[in-house]
Amino acid sequence: MNWIEEPSREEKEQAIARILALGLTKPKSIWRHLRDMYRALGFRHLFLHTAYPVLISAALMIGFILMIPLPFDQYRNAILFAAAPVFFIFAVLLTETAERMSGLFDLKMTCKYTVQQIAAFRVLCFSLIGTVLCTLAIPLSGFPDARGSLRALACSLCALYLFSFVSISFMRHFHRKWLRPVPVLLWLAAGPCPIRIFGREWELFLARMPAAVTVTIAAAALVLFLREIKKLANAQRREVHGYAGC
Amino acid sequence: MLAVNHVTKKYGRFAALEDITIEFTGGVYALLAPNGSGKTTLIKMLATLLFPTSGEILWEGMDITRLGERYREVIGYLPQEFGYYRNQTPRQFLHYLAALKGIDRAAARRKVAELLELVSLGHVIDTKMRKFSGGMIQRVGIAQALLNDPQILILDEPTAGLDPKERVRFRNLISELSKDRIVILSTHIVSDIETIANRVIMLKDHRLFINDSPAGICRTLSGKVYETWETDRIPGPYFTLTQRQENGRTLVRFVSEDGCPEPARPVEPNLEDVFLYVYRDQVM
Numbered sequence: 001m002n003w004i005e006e007p008s009r010e011e012k013e014q015a016i017a018r019i020l021a022l023g024l025t026k027p028k029s030i031w032r033h034l035r036d037m038y039r040a041l042g043f044r045h046l047f048l049h050t051a052y053p054v055l056i057s058a059a060l061m062i063g064f065i066l067m068i069p070l071p072f073d074q075y076r077n078a079i080l081f082a083a084a085p086v087f088f089i090f091a092v093l094l095t096e097t098a099e100r101m102s103g104l105f106d107l108k109m110t111c112k113y114t115v116q117q118i119a120a121f122r123v124l125c126f127s128l129i130g131t132v133l134c135t136l137a138i139p140l141s142g143f144p145d146a147r148g149s150l151r152a153l154a155c156s157l158c159a160l161y162l163f164s165f166v167s168i169s170f171m172r173h174f175h176r177k178w179l180r181p182v183p184v185l186l187w188l189a190a191g192p193c194p195i196r197i198f199g200r201e202w203e204l205f206l207a208r209m210p211a212a213v214t215v216t217i218a219a220a221a222l223v224l225f226l227r228e229i230k231k232l233a234n235a236q237r238r239e240v241h242g243y244a245g246c
Numbered sequence: 247m248l249a250v251n252h253v254t255k256k257y258g259r260f261a262a263l264e265d266i267t268i269e270f271t272g273g274v275y276a277l278l279a280p281n282g283s284g285k286t287t288l289i290k291m292l293a294t295l296l297f298p299t300s301g302e303i304l305w306e307g308m309d310i311t312r313l314g315e316r317y318r319e320v321i322g323y324l325p326q327e328f329g330y331y332r333n334q335t336p337r338q339f340l341h342y343l344a345a346l347k348g349i350d351r352a353a354a355r356r357k358v359a360e361l362l363e364l365v366s367l368g369h370v371i372d373t374k375m376r377k378f379s380g381g382m383i384q385r386v387g388i389a390q391a392l393l394n395d396p397q398i399l400i401l402d403e404p405t406a407g408l409d410p411k412e413r414v415r416f417r418n419l420i421s422e423l424s425k426d427r428i429v430i431l432s433t434h435i436v437s438d439i440e441t442i443a444n445r446v447i448m449l450k451d452h453r454l455f456i457n458d459s460p461a462g463i464c465r466t467l468s469g470k471v472y473e474t475w476e477t478d479r480i481p482g483p484y485f486t487l488t489q490r491q492e493n494g495r496t497l498v499r500f501v502s503e504d505g506c507p508e509p510a511r512p513v514e515p516n517l518e519d520v521f522l523y524v525y526r527d528q529v530m
Contacts, residue, residue: 040345045345045346048331104331107323107324108346110318112346113346
Protein backbone atom coordinates (compact mmCIF):
# COMPACT_ATOMS: atom_id res chain seq x y z
CA MET A 1 0.00 0.00 0.00
CA ASN A 2 1.26 3.47 -0.92
CA TRP A 3 1.13 5.99 1.91
CA ILE A 4 0.89 9.67 1.23
CA GLU A 5 2.87 11.58 3.76
CA GLU A 6 1.09 14.39 5.52
CA PRO A 7 2.59 17.76 4.57
CA SER A 8 4.67 19.54 7.13
CA ARG A 9 3.45 22.75 8.77
CA GLU A 10 5.85 24.73 6.57
CA GLU A 11 4.53 23.08 3.39
CA LYS A 12 0.96 23.81 4.46
CA GLU A 13 1.77 27.46 5.05
CA GLN A 14 3.54 27.73 1.69
CA ALA A 15 0.53 26.20 -0.07
CA ILE A 16 -1.85 28.60 1.69
CA ALA A 17 0.35 31.56 0.78
CA ARG A 18 0.45 30.41 -2.88
CA ILE A 19 -3.34 30.06 -3.05
CA LEU A 20 -3.84 33.45 -1.42
CA ALA A 21 -1.38 35.08 -3.80
CA LEU A 22 -3.36 33.72 -6.74
CA GLY A 23 -6.70 34.70 -5.30
CA LEU A 24 -5.95 38.09 -3.81
CA THR A 25 -4.88 40.58 -6.42
CA LYS A 26 -3.16 43.68 -5.11
CA PRO A 27 -5.22 46.78 -5.86
CA LYS A 28 -3.71 49.11 -8.44
CA SER A 29 -1.94 52.17 -7.13
CA ILE A 30 -3.45 55.50 -8.09
CA TRP A 31 -0.48 56.34 -10.32
CA ARG A 32 -0.72 53.02 -12.11
CA HIS A 33 -4.45 53.55 -12.57
CA LEU A 34 -3.93 57.06 -13.98
CA ARG A 35 -1.20 55.75 -16.28
CA ASP A 36 -3.44 52.93 -17.52
CA MET A 37 -6.23 55.43 -18.07
CA TYR A 38 -3.91 57.70 -20.04
CA ARG A 39 -2.81 54.75 -22.20
CA ALA A 40 -6.39 53.68 -22.84
CA LEU A 41 -7.87 57.11 -23.49
CA GLY A 42 -5.00 59.35 -24.55
CA PHE A 43 -4.97 63.12 -24.06
CA ARG A 44 -7.53 63.60 -26.85
CA HIS A 45 -10.24 61.66 -25.04
CA LEU A 46 -9.22 62.70 -21.53
CA PHE A 47 -9.55 66.36 -22.43
CA LEU A 48 -12.39 66.09 -24.94
CA HIS A 49 -14.42 69.31 -25.05
CA THR A 50 -12.27 71.04 -22.44
CA ALA A 51 -10.43 73.43 -24.79
CA TYR A 52 -12.67 76.41 -24.07
CA PRO A 53 -12.66 76.02 -20.26
CA VAL A 54 -8.86 75.69 -20.29
CA LEU A 55 -8.33 78.69 -22.59
CA ILE A 56 -10.79 80.83 -20.62
CA SER A 57 -9.07 79.91 -17.34
CA ALA A 58 -5.61 80.75 -18.72
CA ALA A 59 -6.97 84.05 -20.10
CA LEU A 60 -8.52 84.85 -16.70
CA MET A 61 -5.20 84.28 -14.94
CA ILE A 62 -3.19 86.38 -17.39
CA GLY A 63 -5.96 88.98 -17.52
CA PHE A 64 -5.99 89.24 -13.73
CA ILE A 65 -2.24 89.96 -13.62
CA LEU A 66 -2.40 92.50 -16.48
CA MET A 67 -5.65 94.24 -15.54
CA ILE A 68 -5.31 94.65 -11.78
CA PRO A 69 -5.24 98.42 -11.20
CA LEU A 70 -2.09 98.44 -9.09
CA PRO A 71 1.55 99.24 -9.93
CA PHE A 72 2.96 95.75 -10.55
CA ASP A 73 6.49 96.56 -9.38
CA GLN A 74 5.16 97.58 -5.96
CA TYR A 75 2.77 94.62 -5.53
CA ARG A 76 4.62 91.78 -7.25
CA ASN A 77 4.31 89.23 -4.46
CA ALA A 78 0.71 90.04 -3.62
CA ILE A 79 -0.40 89.92 -7.28
CA LEU A 80 1.45 86.66 -7.96
CA PHE A 81 0.05 85.14 -4.76
CA ALA A 82 -3.50 86.12 -5.77
CA ALA A 83 -3.08 85.07 -9.42
CA ALA A 84 -1.44 81.67 -8.78
CA PRO A 85 -4.63 79.60 -8.20
CA VAL A 86 -6.82 81.39 -10.79
CA PHE A 87 -6.13 78.98 -13.64
CA PHE A 88 -6.68 75.91 -11.48
CA ILE A 89 -9.88 77.07 -9.78
CA PHE A 90 -11.57 78.19 -13.00
CA ALA A 91 -10.36 75.23 -15.08
CA VAL A 92 -11.88 72.78 -12.55
CA LEU A 93 -15.11 74.77 -12.21
CA LEU A 94 -15.61 75.31 -15.95
CA THR A 95 -14.74 71.76 -17.02
CA GLU A 96 -17.15 70.45 -14.40
CA THR A 97 -19.89 72.72 -15.70
CA ALA A 98 -19.18 71.66 -19.30
CA GLU A 99 -19.25 68.00 -18.27
CA ARG A 100 -22.56 68.32 -16.49
CA MET A 101 -24.12 70.21 -19.39
CA SER A 102 -23.07 67.58 -21.96
CA GLY A 103 -25.92 65.25 -20.93
CA LEU A 104 -23.48 62.34 -20.86
CA PHE A 105 -22.68 62.45 -17.19
CA ASP A 106 -24.78 59.43 -16.13
CA LEU A 107 -23.62 57.36 -19.05
CA LYS A 108 -19.96 58.10 -18.41
CA MET A 109 -20.37 57.13 -14.77
CA THR A 110 -21.30 53.60 -15.87
CA CYS A 111 -18.17 53.15 -18.00
CA LYS A 112 -14.94 51.46 -16.93
CA TYR A 113 -13.23 54.84 -16.66
CA THR A 114 -15.72 57.08 -14.90
CA VAL A 115 -16.07 60.84 -15.01
CA GLN A 116 -14.62 61.10 -11.51
CA GLN A 117 -11.50 59.16 -12.48
CA ILE A 118 -11.09 61.33 -15.57
CA ALA A 119 -11.66 64.37 -13.33
CA ALA A 120 -8.82 63.21 -11.06
CA PHE A 121 -6.48 63.01 -14.07
CA ARG A 122 -7.57 66.41 -15.35
CA VAL A 123 -7.27 68.05 -11.93
CA LEU A 124 -3.74 66.72 -11.64
CA CYS A 125 -2.90 68.10 -15.09
CA PHE A 126 -4.47 71.47 -14.23
CA SER A 127 -2.29 71.72 -11.13
CA LEU A 128 0.77 70.91 -13.27
CA ILE A 129 -0.21 73.59 -15.79
CA GLY A 130 -0.77 75.98 -12.86
CA THR A 131 2.73 75.17 -11.59
CA VAL A 132 4.22 75.86 -15.04
CA LEU A 133 2.31 79.16 -15.34
CA CYS A 134 3.47 80.25 -11.87
CA THR A 135 7.07 79.34 -12.73
CA LEU A 136 6.90 81.20 -16.06
CA ALA A 137 5.45 84.27 -14.37
CA ILE A 138 8.46 84.68 -12.06
CA PRO A 139 11.15 85.62 -14.64
CA LEU A 140 8.62 87.88 -16.37
CA SER A 141 7.94 89.72 -13.10
CA GLY A 142 11.33 91.46 -13.03
CA PHE A 143 12.52 90.57 -9.53
CA PRO A 144 15.88 92.26 -8.88
CA ASP A 145 17.57 89.16 -7.40
CA ALA A 146 17.34 85.38 -7.47
CA ARG A 147 16.42 85.23 -3.80
CA GLY A 148 13.36 87.43 -4.35
CA SER A 149 12.38 85.31 -7.35
CA LEU A 150 12.64 82.07 -5.38
CA ARG A 151 10.69 83.53 -2.48
CA ALA A 152 7.94 84.70 -4.87
CA LEU A 153 7.86 81.29 -6.58
CA ALA A 154 7.52 79.51 -3.24
CA CYS A 155 4.81 81.97 -2.23
CA SER A 156 2.78 81.53 -5.44
CA LEU A 157 3.13 77.71 -5.37
CA CYS A 158 2.01 77.81 -1.75
CA ALA A 159 -1.17 79.66 -2.85
CA LEU A 160 -1.70 77.30 -5.80
CA TYR A 161 -1.42 74.05 -3.83
CA LEU A 162 -3.38 75.36 -0.87
CA PHE A 163 -6.25 76.36 -3.12
CA SER A 164 -5.97 73.14 -5.12
CA PHE A 165 -6.31 71.14 -1.92
CA VAL A 166 -9.10 73.29 -0.50
CA SER A 167 -11.17 73.39 -3.70
CA ILE A 168 -10.93 69.63 -4.44
CA SER A 169 -11.55 68.75 -0.82
CA PHE A 170 -14.55 71.08 -0.76
CA MET A 171 -15.99 69.70 -3.98
CA ARG A 172 -15.50 66.13 -2.78
CA HIS A 173 -17.36 66.72 0.46
CA PHE A 174 -20.12 69.14 -0.53
CA HIS A 175 -22.33 68.19 -3.44
CA ARG A 176 -24.95 70.88 -3.66
CA LYS A 177 -24.93 72.77 -6.96
CA TRP A 178 -25.10 76.19 -5.36
CA LEU A 179 -21.96 75.45 -3.33
CA ARG A 180 -19.79 74.89 -6.40
CA PRO A 181 -18.65 78.52 -6.80
CA VAL A 182 -17.52 78.59 -3.13
CA PRO A 183 -13.82 77.93 -4.03
CA VAL A 184 -13.96 81.04 -6.25
CA LEU A 185 -15.36 83.06 -3.33
CA LEU A 186 -12.65 81.68 -1.06
CA TRP A 187 -10.05 82.74 -3.59
CA LEU A 188 -11.55 86.24 -3.72
CA ALA A 189 -11.41 86.38 0.07
CA ALA A 190 -7.83 85.18 0.37
CA GLY A 191 -6.32 86.52 -2.87
CA PRO A 192 -7.48 89.96 -4.06
CA CYS A 193 -9.29 91.07 -0.85
CA PRO A 194 -6.18 91.32 1.38
CA ILE A 195 -4.55 93.53 -1.30
CA ARG A 196 -7.57 95.78 -1.23
CA ILE A 197 -7.82 95.84 2.57
CA PHE A 198 -4.17 95.89 3.70
CA GLY A 199 -2.51 97.39 0.59
CA ARG A 200 1.30 97.63 0.86
CA GLU A 201 1.33 95.91 4.25
CA TRP A 202 0.11 92.70 2.63
CA GLU A 203 2.81 92.96 -0.04
CA LEU A 204 5.49 93.53 2.59
CA PHE A 205 4.17 90.65 4.70
CA LEU A 206 4.43 88.27 1.72
CA ALA A 207 7.81 89.65 0.64
CA ARG A 208 9.26 89.13 4.13
CA MET A 209 7.76 85.70 4.66
CA PRO A 210 10.71 83.28 5.01
CA ALA A 211 10.99 80.96 2.00
CA ALA A 212 11.33 78.00 4.39
CA VAL A 213 7.83 78.67 5.71
CA THR A 214 6.21 79.01 2.29
CA VAL A 215 8.07 75.97 0.92
CA THR A 216 6.94 73.91 3.92
CA ILE A 217 3.33 75.03 3.53
CA ALA A 218 3.46 74.42 -0.23
CA ALA A 219 4.89 70.90 0.28
CA ALA A 220 2.30 70.05 2.93
CA ALA A 221 -0.53 71.39 0.75
CA LEU A 222 0.80 69.41 -2.24
CA VAL A 223 0.81 66.19 -0.21
CA LEU A 224 -2.75 66.85 0.99
CA PHE A 225 -3.84 67.72 -2.55
CA LEU A 226 -2.39 64.48 -3.94
CA ARG A 227 -4.20 62.54 -1.21
CA GLU A 228 -7.45 64.21 -2.30
CA ILE A 229 -6.75 63.20 -5.91
CA LYS A 230 -6.21 59.63 -4.78
CA LYS A 231 -9.50 59.60 -2.87
CA LEU A 232 -11.26 61.10 -5.86
CA ALA A 233 -9.98 58.48 -8.29
CA ASN A 234 -10.53 55.56 -5.91
CA ALA A 235 -13.99 56.50 -4.69
CA GLN A 236 -16.16 53.44 -5.26
CA ARG A 237 -19.36 54.36 -3.56
CA ARG A 238 -20.24 57.81 -4.80
CA GLU A 239 -23.65 58.73 -6.08
CA VAL A 240 -24.08 60.97 -9.08
CA HIS A 241 -24.08 64.42 -7.50
CA GLY A 242 -21.15 66.36 -8.84
CA TYR A 243 -18.18 66.05 -11.08
CA ALA A 244 -15.06 66.24 -8.98
CA GLY A 245 -17.23 65.68 -5.95
CA CYS A 246 -19.27 62.86 -7.36
CA MET B 247 -27.49 36.07 -11.93
CA LEU B 248 -28.34 39.60 -10.87
CA ALA B 249 -30.21 39.73 -7.57
CA VAL B 250 -31.92 42.68 -5.94
CA ASN B 251 -32.35 41.78 -2.26
CA HIS B 252 -34.73 43.78 -0.08
CA VAL B 253 -33.62 47.06 -1.58
CA THR B 254 -34.98 50.33 -0.22
CA LYS B 255 -34.04 53.76 -1.49
CA LYS B 256 -34.93 56.81 0.57
CA TYR B 257 -34.42 60.51 0.00
CA GLY B 258 -34.75 61.95 3.46
CA ARG B 259 -38.11 60.68 4.70
CA PHE B 260 -39.43 59.99 1.18
CA ALA B 261 -39.12 56.36 0.11
CA ALA B 262 -38.64 56.14 -3.67
CA LEU B 263 -38.50 52.34 -3.44
CA GLU B 264 -39.32 50.02 -0.58
CA ASP B 265 -38.21 46.47 0.03
CA ILE B 266 -37.73 45.40 -3.58
CA THR B 267 -36.61 41.82 -4.21
CA ILE B 268 -36.12 40.62 -7.79
CA GLU B 269 -33.89 38.03 -9.47
CA PHE B 270 -32.75 38.48 -13.05
CA THR B 271 -31.41 35.39 -14.82
CA GLY B 272 -31.78 35.81 -18.58
CA GLY B 273 -34.15 37.25 -21.19
CA VAL B 274 -36.14 40.46 -21.27
CA TYR B 275 -37.36 41.95 -17.99
CA ALA B 276 -39.74 44.85 -18.43
CA LEU B 277 -40.22 47.35 -15.63
CA LEU B 278 -43.71 48.56 -16.28
CA ALA B 279 -45.18 51.36 -14.20
CA PRO B 280 -46.45 54.90 -14.60
CA ASN B 281 -44.07 57.84 -14.36
CA GLY B 282 -42.92 58.63 -10.83
CA SER B 283 -43.29 55.10 -9.51
CA GLY B 284 -39.57 54.44 -8.99
CA LYS B 285 -38.59 52.75 -12.28
CA THR B 286 -35.72 55.10 -13.00
CA THR B 287 -34.51 54.89 -9.39
CA LEU B 288 -34.31 51.11 -9.68
CA ILE B 289 -32.65 51.32 -13.10
CA LYS B 290 -30.09 53.81 -11.75
CA MET B 291 -29.32 51.54 -8.82
CA LEU B 292 -28.74 48.64 -11.23
CA ALA B 293 -26.42 50.91 -13.22
CA THR B 294 -24.51 51.94 -10.03
CA LEU B 295 -25.56 55.58 -10.37
CA LEU B 296 -27.48 55.38 -7.10
CA PHE B 297 -26.97 53.13 -4.11
CA PRO B 298 -29.58 51.44 -1.92
CA THR B 299 -30.33 52.98 1.46
CA SER B 300 -30.75 49.40 2.66
CA GLY B 301 -30.59 45.99 1.03
CA GLU B 302 -28.10 44.86 -1.59
CA ILE B 303 -27.70 44.23 -5.30
CA LEU B 304 -25.60 41.19 -6.14
CA TRP B 305 -24.02 40.13 -9.42
CA GLU B 306 -22.93 36.48 -9.38
CA GLY B 307 -23.21 36.64 -5.58
CA MET B 308 -21.06 39.75 -5.11
CA ASP B 309 -22.18 43.24 -4.16
CA ILE B 310 -22.09 45.44 -7.28
CA THR B 311 -20.75 48.38 -5.27
CA ARG B 312 -17.74 46.36 -4.23
CA LEU B 313 -17.27 44.95 -7.72
CA GLY B 314 -17.01 48.51 -9.07
CA GLU B 315 -15.12 48.47 -12.36
CA ARG B 316 -15.62 44.71 -12.79
CA TYR B 317 -19.40 45.18 -12.67
CA ARG B 318 -19.35 48.23 -14.93
CA GLU B 319 -17.52 46.12 -17.51
CA VAL B 320 -20.47 43.75 -17.81
CA ILE B 321 -23.23 46.33 -18.13
CA GLY B 322 -24.50 48.38 -21.04
CA TYR B 323 -26.66 51.35 -20.12
CA LEU B 324 -28.94 53.66 -22.07
CA PRO B 325 -30.16 56.52 -19.87
CA GLN B 326 -33.59 58.08 -20.23
CA GLU B 327 -32.10 61.37 -21.40
CA PHE B 328 -29.32 60.40 -23.71
CA GLY B 329 -26.83 63.20 -24.33
CA TYR B 330 -24.38 63.32 -27.21
CA TYR B 331 -21.82 65.65 -28.76
CA ARG B 332 -23.62 67.32 -31.64
CA ASN B 333 -20.50 67.90 -33.69
CA GLN B 334 -19.32 64.33 -33.52
CA THR B 335 -20.18 61.60 -35.99
CA PRO B 336 -21.57 58.31 -34.64
CA ARG B 337 -18.20 56.72 -35.44
CA GLN B 338 -16.28 59.32 -33.37
CA PHE B 339 -18.82 59.20 -30.57
CA LEU B 340 -18.80 55.41 -30.29
CA HIS B 341 -14.99 55.33 -30.44
CA TYR B 342 -14.92 57.79 -27.55
CA LEU B 343 -17.30 55.69 -25.46
CA ALA B 344 -15.45 52.51 -26.42
CA ALA B 345 -12.29 54.08 -25.01
CA LEU B 346 -14.13 54.99 -21.79
CA LYS B 347 -15.33 51.40 -21.59
CA GLY B 348 -11.73 50.19 -21.87
CA ILE B 349 -12.14 48.50 -25.26
CA ASP B 350 -8.91 48.42 -27.24
CA ARG B 351 -8.76 50.41 -30.46
CA ALA B 352 -8.66 47.51 -32.95
CA ALA B 353 -11.64 45.79 -31.33
CA ALA B 354 -13.50 49.10 -31.11
CA ARG B 355 -12.98 49.82 -34.82
CA ARG B 356 -14.58 46.48 -35.73
CA LYS B 357 -17.34 46.71 -33.15
CA VAL B 358 -18.38 50.28 -33.98
CA ALA B 359 -18.91 49.49 -37.68
CA GLU B 360 -20.74 46.28 -36.81
CA LEU B 361 -23.09 47.93 -34.29
CA LEU B 362 -23.93 50.89 -36.48
CA GLU B 363 -24.93 48.42 -39.19
CA LEU B 364 -27.01 46.51 -36.64
CA VAL B 365 -28.99 49.64 -35.74
CA SER B 366 -29.27 50.61 -39.42
CA LEU B 367 -27.01 53.64 -39.20
CA GLY B 368 -24.24 52.26 -41.38
CA HIS B 369 -25.02 54.78 -44.14
CA VAL B 370 -24.55 57.79 -41.81
CA ILE B 371 -21.51 56.56 -39.92
CA ASP B 372 -19.54 59.73 -40.76
CA THR B 373 -22.40 62.25 -40.67
CA LYS B 374 -22.45 64.74 -37.80
CA MET B 375 -25.10 63.83 -35.25
CA ARG B 376 -26.59 67.33 -35.18
CA LYS B 377 -28.40 66.33 -38.39
CA PHE B 378 -29.96 63.23 -36.82
CA SER B 379 -33.60 62.72 -35.87
CA GLY B 380 -34.60 61.71 -32.33
CA GLY B 381 -34.99 58.11 -33.45
CA MET B 382 -31.53 58.02 -35.01
CA ILE B 383 -29.98 59.42 -31.82
CA GLN B 384 -31.79 56.78 -29.81
CA ARG B 385 -30.34 54.10 -32.10
CA VAL B 386 -26.86 55.52 -31.51
CA GLY B 387 -27.68 55.21 -27.81
CA ILE B 388 -28.60 51.56 -28.22
CA ALA B 389 -25.40 50.93 -30.20
CA GLN B 390 -23.23 52.48 -27.48
CA ALA B 391 -24.92 50.33 -24.84
CA LEU B 392 -23.86 47.24 -26.79
CA LEU B 393 -20.23 48.27 -27.34
CA ASN B 394 -18.79 46.05 -24.62
CA ASP B 395 -21.08 43.13 -25.50
CA PRO B 396 -22.70 43.46 -22.07
CA GLN B 397 -24.09 40.58 -20.06
CA ILE B 398 -26.61 43.00 -18.58
CA LEU B 399 -28.27 45.53 -20.85
CA ILE B 400 -30.11 48.27 -18.95
CA LEU B 401 -32.41 50.51 -20.99
CA ASP B 402 -34.35 53.35 -19.40
CA GLU B 403 -37.38 54.33 -21.50
CA PRO B 404 -35.58 53.26 -24.68
CA THR B 405 -38.46 53.83 -27.08
CA ALA B 406 -38.97 57.50 -26.21
CA GLY B 407 -38.84 59.51 -29.43
CA LEU B 408 -39.09 56.52 -31.77
CA ASP B 409 -41.74 56.45 -34.49
CA PRO B 410 -43.99 53.35 -34.89
CA LYS B 411 -41.72 51.77 -37.51
CA GLU B 412 -38.65 52.30 -35.35
CA ARG B 413 -40.49 50.89 -32.33
CA VAL B 414 -41.11 47.63 -34.21
CA ARG B 415 -37.48 47.50 -35.32
CA PHE B 416 -36.40 48.17 -31.74
CA ARG B 417 -38.59 45.36 -30.38
CA ASN B 418 -37.10 42.92 -32.86
CA LEU B 419 -33.59 44.05 -31.95
CA ILE B 420 -34.19 43.63 -28.22
CA SER B 421 -35.73 40.22 -28.79
CA GLU B 422 -32.63 39.19 -30.75
CA LEU B 423 -30.23 40.60 -28.14
CA SER B 424 -31.94 38.94 -25.18
CA LYS B 425 -30.99 35.43 -26.29
CA ASP B 426 -27.73 35.38 -24.37
CA ARG B 427 -28.00 38.17 -21.83
CA ILE B 428 -30.19 39.91 -19.29
CA VAL B 429 -32.12 42.83 -20.79
CA ILE B 430 -33.82 45.12 -18.29
CA LEU B 431 -35.94 47.84 -19.82
CA SER B 432 -38.20 50.33 -18.18
CA THR B 433 -41.24 51.72 -19.91
CA HIS B 434 -44.75 52.98 -19.34
CA ILE B 435 -45.79 51.97 -22.87
CA VAL B 436 -47.38 48.52 -22.74
CA SER B 437 -47.11 47.81 -26.47
CA ASP B 438 -43.32 48.11 -26.26
CA ILE B 439 -42.98 45.03 -24.16
CA GLU B 440 -46.04 42.82 -24.40
CA THR B 441 -44.61 40.70 -27.20
CA ILE B 442 -40.96 40.60 -26.14
CA ALA B 443 -40.84 40.54 -22.33
CA ASN B 444 -40.19 37.23 -20.61
CA ARG B 445 -41.06 38.79 -17.27
CA VAL B 446 -42.97 41.92 -16.44
CA ILE B 447 -42.21 43.70 -13.19
CA MET B 448 -44.83 46.15 -12.00
CA LEU B 449 -44.20 48.65 -9.22
CA LYS B 450 -46.99 50.25 -7.25
CA ASP B 451 -46.79 52.67 -4.34
CA HIS B 452 -42.98 52.35 -4.59
CA ARG B 453 -43.15 48.62 -3.85
CA LEU B 454 -42.95 45.52 -6.02
CA PHE B 455 -46.52 44.80 -7.07
CA ILE B 456 -46.05 41.83 -9.37
CA ASN B 457 -43.21 39.97 -11.10
CA ASP B 458 -44.56 37.42 -13.55
CA SER B 459 -44.74 36.43 -17.21
CA PRO B 460 -47.07 38.54 -19.38
CA ALA B 461 -49.50 35.59 -19.55
CA GLY B 462 -49.41 35.19 -15.77
CA ILE B 463 -50.07 38.87 -15.29
CA CYS B 464 -52.99 38.78 -17.73
CA ARG B 465 -54.47 35.84 -15.78
CA THR B 466 -54.91 38.12 -12.75
CA LEU B 467 -57.84 39.71 -14.61
CA SER B 468 -59.12 36.50 -16.16
CA GLY B 469 -62.94 36.42 -16.25
CA LYS B 470 -63.23 40.07 -15.27
CA VAL B 471 -62.80 41.89 -18.58
CA TYR B 472 -65.79 42.47 -20.87
CA GLU B 473 -66.79 44.38 -23.97
CA THR B 474 -70.12 45.92 -24.85
CA TRP B 475 -71.74 48.42 -27.20
CA GLU B 476 -74.34 49.33 -24.61
CA THR B 477 -72.76 50.59 -21.42
CA ASP B 478 -75.95 52.33 -20.36
CA ARG B 479 -77.54 48.91 -19.80
CA ILE B 480 -74.73 47.60 -17.56
CA PRO B 481 -75.87 47.31 -13.96
CA GLY B 482 -73.54 47.66 -11.01
CA PRO B 483 -70.07 49.19 -10.69
CA TYR B 484 -67.48 48.71 -13.42
CA PHE B 485 -64.20 50.28 -14.45
CA THR B 486 -63.84 51.45 -18.06
CA LEU B 487 -60.57 50.38 -19.65
CA THR B 488 -60.77 51.59 -23.26
CA GLN B 489 -63.30 52.87 -25.76
CA ARG B 490 -63.15 52.21 -29.50
CA GLN B 491 -65.19 53.85 -32.25
CA GLU B 492 -66.56 51.49 -34.92
CA ASN B 493 -69.18 52.42 -37.54
CA GLY B 494 -70.37 55.36 -35.46
CA ARG B 495 -70.83 53.21 -32.35
CA THR B 496 -68.64 52.95 -29.26
CA LEU B 497 -67.24 49.61 -28.11
CA VAL B 498 -66.42 49.83 -24.44
CA ARG B 499 -63.96 47.49 -22.70
CA PHE B 500 -64.34 47.33 -18.95
CA VAL B 501 -63.58 45.41 -15.79
CA SER B 502 -66.31 44.14 -13.54
CA GLU B 503 -65.64 42.22 -10.34
CA ASP B 504 -69.28 41.04 -10.18
CA GLY B 505 -69.47 38.52 -13.05
CA CYS B 506 -70.66 39.02 -16.62
CA PRO B 507 -73.30 41.71 -16.76
CA GLU B 508 -75.84 41.51 -19.63
CA PRO B 509 -75.48 42.48 -22.50
CA ALA B 510 -71.62 42.44 -22.30
CA ARG B 511 -69.47 39.54 -23.49
CA PRO B 512 -66.33 38.30 -21.73
CA VAL B 513 -62.96 38.82 -23.49
CA GLU B 514 -59.37 37.73 -22.86
CA PRO B 515 -57.53 40.32 -20.78
CA ASN B 516 -54.33 41.77 -22.17
CA LEU B 517 -51.39 43.50 -20.52
CA GLU B 518 -52.79 46.95 -21.22
CA ASP B 519 -56.01 46.02 -19.37
CA VAL B 520 -54.00 44.98 -16.32
CA PHE B 521 -51.86 48.12 -16.51
CA LEU B 522 -54.90 50.40 -16.72
CA TYR B 523 -56.71 48.55 -13.94
CA VAL B 524 -53.75 48.30 -11.55
CA TYR B 525 -52.85 51.95 -11.97
CA ARG B 526 -56.42 53.21 -12.25
CA ASP B 527 -55.82 55.84 -9.56
CA GLN B 528 -52.68 57.12 -11.27
CA VAL B 529 -53.47 56.77 -14.98
CA MET B 530 -57.11 57.78 -15.30
